[in-house]
Amino acid sequence: MERSFIKELQTIVGEKHTLSDRESLAVYGYDSTPELESLPGVVLLPGTAAEVGRIMRLCHGAGVNVTPRGSGTNLSGGSLSAAGVVVQTSRLNRIIEVDEENLTATVEPGVITSVLHREVESRGLFYPPDPGSMNISTMGGNVAENSGGLRGLKYGVTADYVMGLETVLADGDLLRSGGKVVKDVAGYNLSPLLVSSEGTLGFFTTITVKLIPRPQGKITMLAHFPVLQDAALAVSAIIAAKVIPATLEFLDKVTIKCVEDYAHVGLPLDVDAVLLIEVDGHPVVIAEEAAAVAEICRKHRCSFFQTAKDAAEAFKLTEARRTALSALARLKPTTILEDATVPRSCIAAMLKVIQDAAKRHNVLIGTFGHAGDGNLHPTCLTDERDKEEIARAHAAFAEIFNAAISMGGTITGEHGVGLAKKKYLPKLVGESGIRIMRGIKQAFDPKGILNPGKIF
Amino acid sequence: MVVMNFDFFVLFVNKEVLNMDYVKLINCMRCGMCLPSCPTYRETFLETASPRGRVALVRKLQEGELEQSERLLEYLSLCLDCQACASACPCGVNAGELVAEFTCERKESSGLNFMEDLILRKLVPHPDRLETSMTPMRLYQRSGLQKLVRTLGILKMFPRPLARMEGLLPTLHSRPLRQEISEVTAAIGTERGTVGFFLGCVMSLIFSDASRATIRLLSSLGYTVITPRNQVCCGAPNMLGGDMEGVKEAARTNIGIFAAHEVDFIVTDCGGCGAELKKYGHHIGDEAASAFSAKVRDISQILAHHTEELAPLLKPLPLKVTYHDPCHIAHCQGIRKEPRDLLKLVPDIDYRELETADACCGSAGTYNITKPEMSDRILQRKIDTVRSSGAEVLVTGNPGCLLQLKKGINDQLPGVRVMHLTEVLALSMDS
Ligand SMILES: Cc1cc2nc3c(=O)[nH]c(=O)nc-3n(C[C@H](O)[C@H](O)[C@H](O)COP(=O)(O)OP(=O)(O)OC[C@H]3O[C@@H](n4cnc5c(N)ncnc54)[C@H](O)[C@@H]3O)c2cc1C
Numbered sequence: 056m057e058r059s060f061i062k063e064l065q066t067i068v069g070e071k072h073t074l075s076d077r078e079s080l081a082v083y084g085y086d087s088t089p090e091l092e093s094l095p096g097v098v099l100l101p102g103t104a105a106e107v108g109r110i111m112r113l114c115h116g117a118g119v120n121v122t123p124r125g126s127g128t129n130l131s132g133g134s135l136s137a138a139g140v141v142v143q144t145s146r147l148n149r150i151i152e153v154d155e156e157n158l159t160a161t162v163e164p165g166v167i168t169s170v171l172h173r174e175v176e177s178r179g180l181f182y183p184p185d186p187g188s189m190n191i192s193t194m195g196g197n198v199a200e201n202s203g204g205l206r207g208l209k210y211g212v213t214a215d216y217v218m219g220l221e222t223v224l225a226d227g228d229l230l231r232s233g234g235k236v237v238k239d240v241a242g243y244n245l246s247p248l249l250v251s252s253e254g255t256l257g258f259f260t261t262i263t264v265k266l267i268p269r270p271q272g273k274i275t276m277l278a279h280f281p282v283l284q285d286a287a288l289a290v291s292a293i294i295a296a297k298v299i300p301a302t303l304e305f306l307d308k309v310t311i312k313c314v315e316d317y318a319h320v321g322l323p324l325d326v327d328a329v330l331l332i333e334v335d336g337h338p339v340v341i342a343e344e345a346a347a348v349a350e351i352c353r354k355h356r357c358s359f360f361q362t363a364k365d366a367a368e369a370f371k372l373t374e375a376r377r378t379a380l381s382a383l384a385r386l387k388p389t390t391i392l393e394d395a396t397v398p399r400s401c402i403a404a405m406l407k408v409i410q411d412a413a414k415r416h417n418v419l420i421g422t423f424g425h426a427g428d429g430n431l432h433p434t435c436l437t438d439e440r441d442k443e444e445i446a447r448a449h450a451a452f453a454e455i456f457n458a459a460i461s462m463g464g465t466i467t468g469e470h471g472v473g474l475a476k477k478k479y480l481p482k483l484v485g486e487s488g489i490r491i492m493r494g495i496k497q498a499f500d501p502k503g504i505l506n507p508g509k510i511f
Numbered sequence: 512m513v514v515m516n517f518d519f520f521v522l523f524v525n526k527e528v529l530n531m532d533y534v535k536l537i538n539c540m541r542c543g544m545c546l547p548s549c550p551t552y553r554e555t556f557l558e559t560a561s562p563r564g565r566v567a568l569v570r571k572l573q574e575g576e577l578e579q580s581e582r583l584l585e586y587l588s589l590c591l592d593c594q595a596c597a598s599a600c601p602c603g604v605n606a607g608e609l610v611a612e613f614t615c616e617r618k619e620s621s622g623l624n625f626m627e628d629l630i631l632r633k634l635v636p637h638p639d640r641l642e643t644s645m646t647p648m649r650l651y652q653r654s655g656l657q658k659l660v661r662t663l664g665i666l667k668m669f670p671r672p673l674a675r676m677e678g679l680l681p682t683l684h685s686r687p688l689r690q691e692i693s694e695v696t697a698a699i700g701t702e703r704g705t706v707g708f709f710l711g712c713v714m715s716l717i718f719s720d721a722s723r724a725t726i727r728l729l730s731s732l733g734y735t736v737i738t739p740r741n742q743v744c745c746g747a748p749n750m751l752g753g754d755m756e757g758v759k760e761a762a763r764t765n766i767g768i769f770a771a772h773e774v775d776f777i778v779t780d781c782g783g784c785g786a787e788l789k790k791y792g793h794h795i796g797d798e799a800a801s802a803f804s805a806k807v808r809d810i811s812q813i814l815a816h817h818t819e820e821l822a823p824l825l826k827p828l829p830l831k832v833t834y835h836d837p838c839h840i841a842h843c844q845g846i847r848k849e850p851r852d853l854l855k856l857v858p859d860i861d862y863r864e865l866e867t868a869d870a871c872c873g874s875a876g877t878y879n880i881t882k883p884e885m886s887d888r889i890l891q892r893k894i895d896t897v898r899s900s901g902a903e904v905l906v907t908g909n910p911g912c913l914l915q916l917k918k919g920i921n922d923q924l925p926g927v928r929v930m931h932l933t934e935v936l937a938l939s940m941d942s
Contacts, residue, residue, distance in 0.1 A: 078583045079557075081571055082564040087542050100556075127558070128543045145556035167547075191543040317601045384540040384602035439537065 056096030056138065060117060064099060064140065067109045072100040072146070083141050086127040086134045087188075088475055089391050090439060095122070095136040102146045104163075104223065104260035111258065112227030114140055114504060121225075122506045123254040125165065125193030129200055130392060131473025133253045133509055142258065144195050150174055151261065157235045159218060161263045164195025171264075181269040183210035183301075186469075187377045195259050201251035203469040205373065208427035209301040209335075212469065214250045216264045222249060222257035225500040235263060248495070253471050254506035256499040273301065273335035274345045275369035278352040279326045279359040283307065283410075286328035287403035289355035290426045293332075294399055296351060298344050302333035303427025304376050305402075309436075310423040313382040318375035326358060330426070331376050333369070379423045380434065387419070387436040389445075393452055395459035396430040396468030408458040409433045416451040418444065430468035456482075472510045480511060531609070531616055536570040539563065539604045545596035550871045550889045551589050559586045562596035562606030569613050579617070587613065589885060591878055592751075593838035593871035611750060618753035631754045635744045636761060641712060642687045688719035689740060696726050696736040703733030706813070707774035707806075709765075709788060711781030712744050713910035721913075721931035725780040725810050728933055731824060731940070732817050736778075739768050745784040751876045755794075762791040766803045777803065780810040780933055782839035782909030783876075789844065809840060810933060811908060815849035818856055825939040827859035832935070833902035834862075835893065835916065836869035837909035850908060850932050857939045866896040874915035886915075894919045897927065905929045 056075070065073040074080070075097045084094045096119075101107050114121050120139030127134050134141075144165035151161040153175055160175055160182065168189040175182050185204035186192055192202065198220070203212040219233035232245035249256055280286035290303060306314065306322075306329050315322040322329060330352070334344040349360050363369035384390045397405045406422065409431070413420040424432040433455060435448040456466045456479050466472075466479045481489055489511055496503070545562040546552050552561040559568070565587055571577040590610045597605035623631065634640050689710055706729060714722045729736050746761030765788070769777055779785045785807060792801035814821060832854055840846045847869070855862050873879055873889030893916070897905050905916060905927055917929045930938075 074557075076582055078568060078577060078580070078586055079559055081577060082558040082561075082567050085541055085567065087540065089540065126543055126546065127541075148556075188543070190547050314601075317603070378544065378601035381540060381542040381544050381601035384538065384542075388534060388537040390540055 056119075056140075060119065061097050063113060064097060064110060067106050067113070068099050068101050072102065074098040074100070083124070083127070083143070084135065086124075086129050086132065088130050088132040088135075088473070089389050090445075091132040091135060091474060093135040093137045095141040096138045098124075098141045098143055100143050100146050104147070104221065104229075107142065107147075107223045107258055107260055108227045108229065110140070110142060111223050111225060115226045115502060118502060118504065120504050120507050121258070123164075123195065123199065123258050125196030125199075126167070126188075126191045128188045128192050129196060129473065130394075130470040131200075131253075131467070131475040133200065133471055133473035133506070134196075135474065136506075137508070139507075144193055147195075147260065153178060153180070153266070154235065155180070158266045159235050159263050160266055161219075161261060162194050164193060164198075164259045164262060166194045168192050168194060168197055175266055176269055179269050180266040182216065182264060182266055184213045184216060187380060189377075194262050194264075198250055198259055198262055199252060199254050200469065200471045203425060203428060203430065205304060205376065205425065206301045206333075207425055207430075208303050209299045214247060217246055217250050217262065218265050219261075219263035220246050220249055220259050221261035222259050224257050225502060225505050229260075230257060233263070251471065253473060253509050255496060255509055256505065258505075270301075270335035272338045272341055273333055273369070274341050275363040275372055276332045276334075276345060276348060277322075277361045277363075277372060278330045278332065278357040279323045280328045280330070280352075280356070281326050281358050282356065283327040283406060284403055285355045285357070286330055287406050287426070289330060289352050289357070290402050291400055292351050292355060293348055294427065296347060298334070298347050300332050300344070300348065300427065301335045302331060302373070304331040304424070305329075305426035305431070306331070306376065306379060306423040307421060309386075309419070309421030310379050310383060310434075313385050313421065314375050314379055316385060317378055317382045318371070320371050320375045322375070323359065331372060333373070376423075380432065383421050383434050383436060386421075387438055389437045389439040390434050391437060391445075391448055391452070392432050392434040392470075393455065394424070394430060394432055394468045394470045395455050395464060395466060396428065397459050397462045397464030399427065399429040401462045401464065402426055402429055402431070404462065405429075405431060405459070405464075409455055412451040412454040415454075416447040418448045418451050420451070425468075428468065429464065474509060477509075477511060531569070531573055531612060533573060535604070535609060536566060536573060538602055539566040539570075539606075540602055541567070542601075544601055545599045545604075545606065548595040548599040548870075550591060550593060550595065550873070550892075551885060553892075554885065554888050560589050562590075562600075562604075565590055565610050566604060566606050569609055572613075589882065591838070591871050591873070591875035591889075593875060594842035595838065595869065595871065598842045598869070611753075614753035615750070615755040619755065623752075623754060627752055627754065631749050631752050631757050635712075635748050636757065636764070638689060638712070638715075638743060641744070642690070642716065683717060684719050687715045688722050689715040689738075691719075692723075692726065692738050694738055694740055696730050696738070698733045698735045699730050700733050702735060704775040705735045705737060705773060707769050707772055707777045708736050708738040709742060709745070709769075709777055709779040709781075709784055709807075710738055711779060711784040711910060713914075714781050718910050718913060718931060721934045722780055724931070724933040724937035725778075727940075728810075728814060728821075728936055729778065732814075732820055734813075737772050737774060739772065742768050745781075745787040747783050747787040748876070750787065758787075759794055762795050762800060766791060766795070766799055769803060770799065774806065776808045776813060777806045778808050778810055778813055780908065780931065782809065782837040782844070783911060785809045786839040786843035809844060809846055809849075809908065811840075811846060811849040811853060814936070815852050818852065821853075821936075822856055825857050825936065826942045828857050828935070828939045828942055829859040829861070830904050831861045831863060831902045832904045832906055833865045833897065833900045834868060834932075835865060835872060835897075835905060835907040835912060837907055837912045838869075838871050838875070840908050841869040850906070853932065853936065854906060857935070860939075863900045863902055865900050865902075867892075868896075872912050872915050872919075874911040876911065879915055890915060890919045894923050898924060903927060904935065906932050906935055908932050
């Protein structure tokens with residue numbers, strides 16, 4: 056990038072917050088996506104929304120690309136920039152307001168998800184979306200990816216909580232959409248459109264989310280299943296029994312071993328699968344629900360059923376689950392993780408597809424995930440230096456995606472398309488889908504400077 | 512205390528591709544789980560100041576994509592090597608250690624410079640010389656010169672690192688413990704076993720009261736304590752300075768010295784020494800070294816093993832107490848429960864958990880001298896958590912932390928005492 060242009064950008068955010076040395080560019084050239092890297096031209100760390108507006112205006116005028124970046128934990132290459140301007144949100148990290156009368160929180164995009172959790176929970180309120188990465192990920196990233204989490208089954212995903220956004224558009228103008236009102240039918244509903252836009256339609260500078268009262272109690276349970284399919288069938292049976300746990304997470308044998316090696320929480324090493332189940336709500340109700348869950352698990356031949364004895368034990372179990380993806384990386388240097396998602400009733404069939412694909416292509420796949428959401432994370436453990444094996448891994452995933460589509464599912468439930476899944480998108484949404492999406496992109500960003508090359 | 516200023520070390524630019532274990536580097540999957548645990552990332556929110564970023568920098572060096580520029584070395588040097596990232600990493604990457612290994616690797620090809628050689632080879636490995644080097648400090652304090660200097664503010668005229676060191680230095684005893692303690696301290700009552708006591712340099716020179724308490728506790732529990740007078744520095748300063756040969760030299764000497772005594776355990780009350788001694792097996796790689804490392808225990812590990820025998824010796828101590836986890840004890844040795852259990856064993860003690868107790872205090876070897884600004888910011892967070900804990904006594908188990916915390920506490924919370932774990936236990940025995 057030309058020095059004179061960097062100098063201009065520097066006048067907006069200051070020298071200290073303009074990073075253009077080779078070393079800095081190198082470490083903002085990756086996110087958590089395996090195999091992908093790309094060197095940006097400059098990294099800016101603005102301190103106010105107004106600065107973001109000025110950056111956008113300048114770049115728009117010069118026709119220079121801009122990529123928003125939170126903590127760089129997304130799994131689809133969404134925050135990578137090829138020689139463009141990366142605008143990182145770590146300094147935009149204020150919780151502007153928690154409105155206890157309207158049950159909303161308004162934050163800047165760089166606020167870390169779990170920091171917001173702690174703040175609202177200290178006031179008896181609750182912000183449910185809790186991605187595995189919640190201690191690292193930013194609210195801006197969560198909104199841009201429409202992140203799910205462990206509590207998605209009962210509470211839904213980020214989109215279900217976004218009420219209003221302030222978005223700096225490609226030309227630097229500000230767009231306000233939604234707000235604190237619970238009802239609003241004035242024109243097109245733009246906030247939901249912006250959620251999961253992966254930084255391609257605008258730069259969120261203020262996010263207003265819905266809060267709910269904090270559940271009074273919760274019960275955390277762990278069920279061991281000697282046979283994988285039994286665990287999958289138990290998942291469908293629990294939902295069919297009209298019990299909606301907050302969390303219904305699945306871990307297979309490979310994942311269990313890796314997590315246990317790291318977290319030492321006493322997971323069983325001799326079973327095919329475990330389910331981590333959490334019910335929350337009124338104490339009387341959850342006691343009944345927990346009993347029903349236990350009964351269903353037993354009917355599905357679980358070999359052991361454990362109820363966390365206190366909050367500390369429950370916390371340990373859920374935190375251990377959050378480490379699953381990273382813990383899998385203990386076995387091999389490279390982990391390629393996917394998030395194909397199917398209707399809940401198809402979980403057992405999907406697990407079978409994953410197993411078969413792994414066998415057919417001779418690759419090691421560990422699977423865990425938000426089973427209650429039909430959202431599994433088959434994770435291939437491989438070595439980026441072994442190109443041949445990497446090719447087989449991608450072939451196995453192609454099969455898995457195709458199966459997901461044919462079951463009425465999707466190629467990505469929560470990680471986004473980014474760069475990683477571009478080639479599968481047309482298959483899923485068809486020509487008309489791509490045409491409409493391109494039209495929307497055109498309306499928001501006619502010059503195509505916002506996070507170009509992503510999604511399609 | 513060892514005088515080392517790493518800013519001083521000329522940062523040699525050398526474009527040789529490194530010889531590090533590449534798999535260790537590519538094992539980092541960049542998930543970022545380490546970010547919230549890293550003290551320097553918490554302060555800066557910069558990827559270059561994060562464990563994930565440091566691993567990437569070293570990896571790119573190894574791959575020849577980046578050069579050993581001064582800037583790159585400066586970024587890496589911001590690492591405290593507190594290894595909180597290693598505790599946080601689910602895939603088993605240790606960014607702190609990788610940076611340290613890289614420093615060693617680099618020094619191996621560039622060689623030590625004059626100051627490094629002087630300090631790491633000619634001073635640190637020789638307890639006598641090290642102790643003599645402290646004499647001027649003692650004189651300085653005793654002659655009243657320190658008081659004069661402090662009141663007149665003459666320090667402002669000194670180079671910054673020297674002024675920092677002056678501020679850190681507590682009152683010294685007349686003689687280092689190593690010269691005073693007898694080589695064998697007999698067990699009290701029936702003998703349970705024999706332990707070798709590894710007396711850390713800083714413990715001996717500055718915190719001799721704590722080490723006296725350690726020896727007393729061990730003998731009270733029925734251990735004969737052997738403190739070989741010819742033991743040398745554990746080698747941690749060499750490791751910090753990238754002098755692997757010096758570390759190995761120290762290891763060989765100490766292994767030989769302790770091999771001459773029949774001991775069940777080798778005990779230390781210095782977290783930094785303990786962490787280093789436990790790595791001798793890894794550094795040297797032979798059987799004797801592994802056997803040595805396998806015997807090493809932090810004092811809290813031994814004491815926590817004998818809570819039943821210890822409990823009757825402890826008398827009430829109605830104090831509000833909290834505990835700071837030294838990185839070298841919590842992150843490097845995985846010891847967290849034992850010190851807390853021991854404190855809770857003291858009758859009437861009001862134990863309060865410190866918020867983010869296992870976050871570094873910013874001492875980190877000589878970091879508080881070489882990176883004063885960052886060190887102060889990190890220390891400030893610690894002091895704030897101590898303040899909100901309401902504790903009257905802040906307990907820890909490592910001399911570096913003791914120095915650093917005393918400085919911060921003296922300045923801001925004068926009512927709070929900073930003590931080594933064994934000092935608190937000894938106080939309870941006496942009260
Ligand atoms: C260990 C681990 C576990 C994970 N678990 C889950 C999980 O359970 N569920 C889940 O859904 N995801 C999960 N993820 C994926 C990832 O954490 C989420 O996608 C997260 O929302 C990304 O947040 P971030 O702050 O890191 O954003 P980044 O990765 O920095 O950016 C993500 C995208 O958002 C855009 N963006 C960022 N900020 C803004 C802004 N202010 N305005 C507009 N666009 C913006 C970027 O351009 C990019 O396209 C996990 C990742 C890891 C590494």
